[in-house]
Amino acid sequence: MSQQTIAFIGTGNMSYAIIGGMVKNGFAKEQIIATNRNQEKLAKVAADFGVRTTADNIEALQQADIIVLSVKPQMMAELAQSFIAAGVDFSNKVFISVAAGITVKRLQEMLGHPVKMVRCMPNTPSLLGRGVSGLYAEGTSEEENQFIEAVFNSTGLVVWVDKEEQINDIIAVTGSSPAYFFLFMEAIEQKAIELGFNAEQARALVQQTALGAAEMALSQTDISIAQLRANVTSKGGTTHAAVEHLKANGLVENVSGAMDACIARAQEMEQEI
Numbered sequence: 092m093s094q095q096t097i098a099f100i101g102t103g104n105m106s107y108a109i110i111g112g113m114v115k116n117g118f119a120k121e122q123i124i125a126t127n128r129n130q131e132k133l134a135k136v137a138a139d140f141g142v143r144t145t146a147d148n149i150e151a152l153q154q155a156d157i158i159v160l161s162v163k164p165q166m167m168a169e170l171a172q173s174f175i176a177a178g179v180d181f182s183n184k185v186f187i188s189v190a191a192g193i194t195v196k197r198l199q200e201m202l203g204h205p206v207k208m209v210r211c212m213p214n215t216p217s218l219l220g221r222g223v224s225g226l227y228a229e230g231t232s233e234e235e236n237q238f239i240e241a242v243f244n245s246t247g248l249v250v251w252v253d254k255e256e257q258i259n260d261i262i263a264v265t266g267s268s269p270a271y272f273f274l275f276m277e278a279i280e281q282k283a284i285e286l287g288f289n290a291e292q293a294r295a296l297v298q299q300t301a302l303g304a305a306e307m308a309l310s311q312t313d314i315s316i317a318q319l320r321a322n323v324t325s326k327g328g329t330t331h332a333a334v335e336h337l338k339a340n341g342l343v344e345n346v347s348g349a350m351d352a353c354i355a356r357a358q359e360m361e362q363e364i
């Protein structure tokens with residue numbers, strides 16, 4: 092299994108990050124094929140990682156044992172159709188879809204076969220080896236799952252889920268959530284500028300504080316996140332005033348509502364695509 096060839100079809104942001112992690116973690120470059128319609132993007136992947144590249148999806152499909160479907164959800168049906176039209180026997184290959192909002196059943200319908208299918212929900216910090224990937228498998232062997240786990244371990248933390256619908260929960264908790272943190276950072280950055288810091292200072296201040304807070308959580312897992320917050324919050328002090336304002340204005344309920352909206356959108360996409 093370790094010598095399997097893996098093809099990334101539609102190597103954009105997400106697959107670029109996964110390939111980067113694999114190469115850094117000792118997967119053979121010859122084992123990895125990246126495709127894209129866009130030659131510039133392909134040239135970047137080739138230059139950065141030295142993996143095999145091609146604009147021909149069918150060539151990659153033929154040569155690989157594992158196919159990572161990594162185009163936008165709305166492009167998936169057209170891609171699957173082109174696989175069928177090429178007349179390649181792919182019924183024994185393992186497919187991994189990183190697309191949000193397309194079920195295994197729907198992917199199999201698109202491909203016209205009950206192929207072995209893994210759904211993966213990664214996130215963009217995978218680029219730095221700090222990602223989280225949720226995995227759900229149907230029809231794969233233990234050996235295949237181990238290989239796939241090793242692939243995604245090279246980009247960060249891996250969590251398997253037993254039920255497919257939990258992939259939508261993973262989207263809310265880790266797939267989309269880097270954007271929630273970025274929004275919070277943007278809000279602090281914007282206010283810092285309003286307070287008179289220049290743009291460069293505001294960016295430096297917010298990113299260093301976010302990194303410091305994340306590293307404190309990472310390095311002190313024996314202390315709850317609530318306690319880490321309490322440790323900043325002096326009784327009757329400034330942090331207390333700020334945190335109470337956020338709470339009174341519904342921050343916690345808002346985050347919960349945002350995550351529900353994320354899951355609802357994934358479910359809606361399952362009906363649309």
Ligand SMILES: NC(=O)C1=CN([C@@H]2O[C@H](COP(=O)(O)OP(=O)(O)OC[C@H]3O[C@@H](n4cnc5c(N)ncnc54)[C@H](O)[C@@H]3O)[C@@H](O)[C@H]2O)C=CC1
Nearest residue numbers: 101103104105127128161162163164189190191213214215
């Ligand atoms: N960006 C994110 O944070 C996450 C994205 N995803 C999923 O990953 C998938 C890809 O997302 P991104 O990488 O952000 O998108 P992206 O747009 O950066 O990458 C997709 C790439 O596919 C190429 N492409 C489109 N059709 C093609 C075709 N027929 N043949 C070859 N190449 C083709 C495009 O040129 C593009 O570079 C989506 O399905 C999304 O749901 C999953 C988790 C997180």
Ligand SMILES: O=C(O)[C@@H]1CCC=N1
Nearest residue numbers: 190191214262266267
């Ligand atoms: O926004 C999206 O639909 C994708 C899935 C998770 C992150 N980006």
